[in-house]
Amino acid sequence: MQLPVNIILADDHTLFADGIHSILQTVPNVAVLAIATNGQELIDLLSRHQPDIVILDINMPVLNGLEATKLIRQEFPHIRTIILSSYNDPHLINLAHSYGADGYLLKTCNKDELLQTIRQVSKGQSCFPSMPRLYHPESENLPIREFNLTRRETEILQLINQQFTNQQIATHLYLSIYTVETHRKNIMQKLQLKSPAALTRFLLEKGL
Secondary structure, X not given: OOOXXXXXXXXXXHHHHHHHHHHHXXXXXXXXXXXXXXXXXXXXXXHHOOOOEEEEOOOOOOOOHHHHHHHHHHHOOOOEEEEEEOOOOHHHHHHXXXXXXXXXXXXXXXXXXXXXXXXXXXXXXXXXXXXXXXXXXXXXXXXXXXXXXXXXXXXXXXXXXXXXXXXXXXXXXXXXXXXXXXXXXXXXXXXXXXXXXXXXHHHHHHOO
16 A cells, blocks of 8 residues: 555444454555544544544444435545445445445455455545446336336346245345335236235246
8 A cells, every 4th residue: 555545434333344444454554544443433434533534333223324425425425435335236236336435345355355445446436336227127028017116126127037925125226115015016006906815826827
């Protein structure tokens, strides 16, 4: 690391954050200014400190990492952000990118990968895993387009077809279980179906 890089960490798992701090302490020209335990605390810290980079988790209390990333992009656009998460989920990676994150790393990464990402992001580059194509059902000739499902409803329908439970869909799409249940009811109404068995038959008939 050549240029001095000031960093703030945000993770509610103190032991993990302390471990990252210990690693970065051994790197020349890198300084950890502070450690936050939730997204709101992080935003408050940014009002007092001016780091070059924030490294933050997604799952945090009070304000999660994605919402914090969006706020940082809006209020502190000069600060760059790296999501360090246990979720290897294409939807979350795309969401982090759309919210303004500059990098995304898995918590299973090694020290070299962490430092390489910090190095790239500090130079103004983005660093993400292989970005999956964002799903645009309106651009595809789907046999269900006639039912005027929204993009989110179509996405959920595809996950239902892959045998995802409501809870698994909620986790995969980073939604509340209530939101998924509401979408599922709307899907059933639009497709004019009365039961899960009827939905299964529908999916088979449409070849989805």
